[in-house]
Each structure stands twice: as C-alpha cells, then as structure tokens.
Amino acid sequence: MAGDRAAGSSEAMSKPPPLSSVCAHRRAQALQKQPRTVPQRPAPAEFTLTRHDVRRRFIPRSAPGVTESQAAGSPARAKVGRVSDLLAVWLPWNDPDGFLGGVPDGFRVETYDGHGQLPGSIEYVRFYVPQYFGGSNVNEVIRDMTALEVVQTQTAGYEHVLPYLRDGVTLCNARGVHDASTAELAVALILASYREIPQAVRDADREVWPPLTGVQDSLADKTVLIVGYGSIGEALERRLSGFECDVLRVARRARPGVAPIDDLPALLPRADVVVVLVPATDQTRGLVDAEFLGRMKDGALLVNVSRGVVVDTGALVAELGTGRLRAGLDVTDPEPLPAGHPLWSAPNVLITPHRGGATTAFAPRVAALVRAQLERFASGEPLVNVVAGPAR
Numbered sequence: 021m022a023g024d025r026a027a028g029s030s031e032a033m034s035k036p037p038p039l040s041s042v043c044a045h046r047r048a049q050a051l052q053k054q055p056r057t058v059p060q061r062p063a064p065a066e067f068t069l070t071r072h073d074v075r076r077r078f079i080p081r082s083a084p085g086v087t088e089s090q091a092a093g094s095p096a097r098a099k100v101g102r103v104s105d106l107l108a109v110w111l112p113w114n115d116p117d118g119f120l121g122g123v124p125d126g127f128r129v130e131t132y133d134g135h136g137q138l139p140g141s142i143e144y145v146r147f148y149v150p151q152y153f154g155g156s157n158v159n160e161v162i163r164d165m166t167a168l169e170v171v172q173t174q175t176a177g178y179e180h181v182l183p184y185l186r187d188g189v190t191l192c193n194a195r196g197v198h199d200a201s202t203a204e205l206a207v208a209l210i211l212a213s214y215r216e217i218p219q220a221v222r223d224a225d226r227e228v229w230p231p232l233t234g235v236q237d238s239l240a241d242k243t244v245l246i247v248g249y250g251s252i253g254e255a256l257e258r259r260l261s262g263f264e265c266d267v268l269r270v271a272r273r274a275r276p277g278v279a280p281i282d283d284l285p286a287l288l289p290r291a292d293v294v295v296v297l298v299p300a301t302d303q304t305r306g307l308v309d310a311e312f313l314g315r316m317k318d319g320a321l322l323v324n325v326s327r328g329v330v331v332d333t334g335a336l337v338a339e340l341g342t343g344r345l346r347a348g349l350d351v352t353d354p355e356p357l358p359a360g361h362p363l364w365s366a367p368n369v370l371i372t373p374h375r376g377g378a379t380t381a382f383a384p385r386v387a388a389l390v391r392a393q394l395e396r397f398a399s400g401e402p403l404v405n406v407v408a409g410p411a412r
C-alpha cells in the first residue's frame with residue numbers, strides 16, 4: 021500500500037548486465053505471453069556464462085547437470101544452459117550490488133522497477149522483490165512469473181500482493197524494516213496534535229503570533245493504547261518510554277503485558293491516545309467503527325499509521341464533526357484522499373499522505389533484509405517473514 025504506494029523510483033541507477041536467456045523458440049513463446057501493455061526486453065538466443073559468472077551467480081541446486089568445470093571448458097565463455105536452469109532474481113534497484121552491499125553468490129539478477137520494458141526472463145524468475153514506489157503493475161507481473169517461488173515485499177503490509185499470488189508461491193513481508201520510521205511518525209502525529217503544530221504553521225504562514233490563552237496537552241501523564249502490538253507497536257513503546265506516559269497493549273492473542281482483542285472495549289475508555297497498528301485483514305477492516313470511536317474518552321486522540329481501511333471513514337468524519345475526538349492519520353480510506361473529501365475539512369484532524377515508512381531509515385534496513393533473504397534462499401535456510409504460501 022501502499023504497498024505502500026505509487027510513483028517513481030528514487031533508487032539507484034545503472035543498468036545491470038542483461039540476464040541472457042532462452043532459445044529463439046522459447047523467446048517467441050515468451051514474447052507472445054507478454055503482458056498487455058508492457059513491452060519485454062529482447063532476450064538473446066543462448067545463455068552463456070563466464071567462469072566468473074558461474075562461480076558468483078550460478079545456483080548449483082537448481083542447475084542439475086551443469087557444473088563449474090563444464091562451464092570452465094572453454095577458455096573464454098561456455099554454454100551452460102538455459103535461463104530456466106538458473107535461479108533468476110528480479111530486484112527493483114538499478115545497481116543491486118551497490119544497494120545491497122553485494123548480491124550474494126549464486127544469483128543472476130535483473131532489474132525491474134515497474135517502468136519500461138520487462139526483462140526477458142519473466143518465465144524464469146524465482147525470487148522477486150517488487151519496487152516499493154511501484155504502481156499496481158509491479159504486482160500484476162507476478163501472474164506471468166510461472167517459475168516464481170518467492171515474492172519479498174519491501175512493505176510490512178502485504179494485502180495488496182495477495183490477489184496476485186498463485187498456490188505454491190511464498191510471500192515474505194518487510195516486517196521490521198519500517199519499525200523505526202513508522203513508530204517515529206506515530207510519535208510525531210501525537211506530539212504535533214497535542215502541541216498544536218498545524219495551527220502554529222498556519223499562524224506562521226500569516227506571520228501571526230497569537231496570545232497565550234490556555235495550555236496545550238502534554239504526552240506526559242497520558243495513557244497510550246496500542247491496538248496491534250506487533251513489531252511497530254513494540255518500536256513505538258520503546259520510543260514512548262521517554263515521555264512519561266503509560267502504555268496499554270492489545271493484540272490478537274493475549275501474552276504477558278498484552279491484552280487480547282476481546283478486551284478492547286474495556287480498554288478504549290482508559291486511553292488518551294489510541295494508536296492503530298493492526299494489519300489490513302478481513303478481521304480488521306472497519307475495526308475502528310462508530311462503536312469503537314464511541315468508547316474513546318472525550319478529547320482522546322486516534323492515530324492511524326496502519327491502513328486506511330481499518331477505520332470506518334464515515335464514522336470517523338461523523339465523530340470528528342462533533343468535536344469530541346481528535347485524529348492523526350497517516351493512512352486514509354480512500355487513498356489518495358481526493359480533494360473535497362470531508363476528512364480534509366474535519367475539525368481536529370492532522371493528515372500525512374502515507375509517509376510512515378518512507379524515510380532515510382528505509383533503504384539500509386530493506387537492503388539488509390533482502391540480502392539476508394537471498395542468502396537464506398541460496399543456502400536452503402528457512403526464509404523469515406513468511407506471511408502467505410508455503411514456508412521455504
């Protein structure tokens with residue numbers, strides 16, 4: 021959502037060496053199968069590797085009958101098989117070595133960032149990392165990846181990828197990658213709302229210094245309820261620990277210090293701030309409805325940094341309209357929020373345009389995750405963050 025979102029890549033830039041490919045017959049078939057609108061890069065008629073390529077990029081377990089010594093038979097280059105024999109990986113970065121700090125041994129990499137021609141190896145790709153800033157086309161191509169084994173998202177949310185998965189494809193999310201950024205934004209929304217920063221900015225734009233007529237809310241001494249106490253929820257609590265507030269925690273299942281979701285109705289009236297951090301699922305869609313909002317205490321602040329659909333927008337607009345609650349929203353339903361939508365003009369609401377994960381903290385963390393996953397995949401170790409499909 022946002023996979024988390026849509027728009028152009030800010031990632032790096034040089035083209036990787038082309039992943040060579042298929043015989044002319046296979047290529048013709050591949051081209052016939054090409055998606056509707058996106059052209060495919062032509063693939064060479066034969067696949068050849070240098071000795072260096074074989075050592076660094078070839079996956080022995082997936083290339084029966086092709087050995088390094090066979091490949092080394094020719095002094096310069098040796099034919100070693102078709103792309104279908106390789107464990108091909110599509111990554112969204114133009115300089116995958118630079119971005120990842122080195123692609124692990126044993127992979128043949130092509131770049132696809134959602135723009136331009138599709139690489140010629142779409143039928144052979146086994147491991148795919150969709151572009152973070154890509155539109156829906158970065159997920160639609162999954163349907164044409166007939167040899168695909170793993171999709172590794174760069175987002176913690178993954179509901180947007182599920183419709184494109186075939187049986188047998190493993191989906192891994194980026195749990196942990198966005199903890200720092202998203203927890204930070206939750207704190208920022210709380211503090212900005214409590215300390216009335218939006219009004220200060222509006223006043224400053226008009227060069228107005230208003231008289232002091234009352235006190236603002238402080239986070240100190242307040243109670244913050246985290247609904248969806250997972251990876252980001254824990255990161256949020258670590259950040260809140262310096263603010264002299266109390267924290268209540270709710271998750272699906274009870275565990276020490278964390279209440280089960282069934283306890284939510286009893287906990288909501290105790291909270292000054294409710295931060296929503298559940299994933300978008302059939303169970304959580306509309307979780308924050310009129311009843312949920314009605315249980316929040318007068319003057320309480322709702323912060324949503326998870327997914328827009330978790331909140332019933334109509335119910336929130338109605339409740340904000342009474343002036344009883346406040347809201348800080350990084351995500352909305354719909355998204356993007358169109359001009360003229362009543363949420364824009366609702367009182368006491370602060371909206372950021374789904375920026376939770378998009379910070380400087382993102383790239384190094386996602387690079388570490390993807391690199392480690394590729395290493396696991398190559399060595400046969402279990403992948404982490406499997407959220408759908410078979411464990412691998």
Ligand SMILES: NC(=O)c1ccc[n+]([C@@H]2O[C@H](COP(=O)([O-])OP(=O)(O)OC[C@H]3O[C@@H](n4cnc5c(N)ncnc54)[C@H](OP(=O)(O)O)[C@@H]3O)[C@@H](O)[C@H]2O)c1
Pocket residue numbers: 024176177178195196198202247248249250251252253270271272273274281297298299300301303304325326327350351374375376377378
């Ligand atoms: N704003 C942004 O840009 C941004 C950035 C990153 C992530 N996100 C969103 O944040 C969400 C949370 O990320 P995360 O990494 O913290 O996920 P996570 O580690 O999987 O934690 C999710 C938490 O939600 C709880 N939960 C799941 N279903 C629930 C239900 N039906 N009722 C109550 N609690 C439920 C889980 O309970 P259990 O622990 O009992 O399973 C878990 O505690 C993501 O799914 C994504 O949509 C947004």
